Amino acid sequence: MIGNYQRLPLAIVYQEKAAFKDTYAGAENSIFLEANYLKPEKPITDTALVFMHPAGAGGAYLPMPTALAKSGIPVIFCNSRYRGVDSGLIMEKVVLDLAACIKEVKDKLGYKKVVLAGWSGGGSLSLFYQSQAENPSLDSTPAGDPPNLREANLPKADGLMLLAAHCSRATTLTEWLDPSITDESQPNKRDREFNLYDPLNPNQPPYSKEYMIEYRKRQIERNKKITSWALAKLDSFKGDPTKEYGFVVHGTMADPRWLDPELEPNDRKAGWCYLGDPKVVNDSPIGLSRFSSIRSWLSQFSYELSEADGEKCGRNTSIPTLVIGNSADDACPPSHNQRLYNSIIHERKKIHIVKGANHYYFGQKDELSEAVRVSLEWLKEEDLI
Secondary structure (H helix, E strand, O other): OOOOEEEEEEEEEEEOOOOOOOOOOOOOOEEEEEEEEEEEOOOOOOEEEEEOOOOOOOHHHOHHHHHHHHOOOOEEEEOOOOOOOOOOOOHHHHHHHHHHHHHHHHHHOOOOEEEEEEEOHHHHHHHHHHHHHHOOOOOOOOOOOOOOHHHOOOOOOOEEEEEOOOOOHHHHHHHHOOOOEOOOOOOOOEOHHHOOOOOOOOOOOOOOHHHHHHHHHHHHHHHHHHHHHHHHHHHHOOOOOOOOOEEEOOOOOOOHHHOOOOOOOOOOOOOOEOOEOHHHHOOOOOOOOOEEEHHHHHHHHOOOOOOOOHHHHHOOOOOOEEEEEEOOOOOOOHHHHHHHHHHOOOOOEEEEEEOOOOOOOOOOHHHHHHHHHHHHHHHHHOOOO
């Protein structure tokens, strides 16, 4: 670390006409984005790092953005319009939010280059954004609604940093879905053989290869069933763009990797996940996608239909890309780091795993310093700072 920084509030406002308001309160047809501008007292570059998570709140106060600012790199952590609430989140609209932030950073703050720093769920968002900026292909959401990203004129980023990043929200949710729930209308009735948290389940860690194949198959099937139901519900709206329907998805923290450390082994603690005891989180209100809506499910959580797939999008990007994984990550499995890295088909890419690091670097000064050092070295190697 070379110095201090200022934390400045940054408000980004832009206009968007929509059939209905999809966030709580505020002016009609006006999108307000709340951002933190971490401005080094002695900046070493005219490049800015832009962080955005689809729904995460408080990310500007995580160790990594702060440490990067202290190292002399300007950082903007911008919340999407769906800050802290993803029940109505549309990934295509988050892309527009990220575009508005990039324009603000370049046009008003004056930075010449922008590197997207995608933390956790922000990784696949950054790849989705850049793929549409370079190769715009979508003229609607999976529900057939605006926006038309082909006409959005998205400004391209100059580099990508994928930090403790998931492949996608849809992939992650599917790998966490509880397949013991076979009837969404009766979530308390569960198939014991596939209920990880039933002590009478005959399948216990370490799980067999055969069990895992069937388990993963049933998770995908459950996601597809919800998607089929959502499409039928959407059809019942008879093309009315103002109609929506909210619903609850039970059992969304049942990944066998939490209980069996021999599955994709790393340095994580067994019987634990980044939100605590996975058995508790599986049915708690803080679980991923616990509360959703038809259009939102199709856009961000449908295994079949969501366009915000990091691996698919990565193949359509051409800018320098850094992947940093953490070997004790209890949120992002090690395979996701490698899958994202492999999805980048050009040669200007690098992967680095920080030994012993957890998902956020909380209480890990040395691991944090390593991640910052690797980031700075890569930015210099790629002539981004």
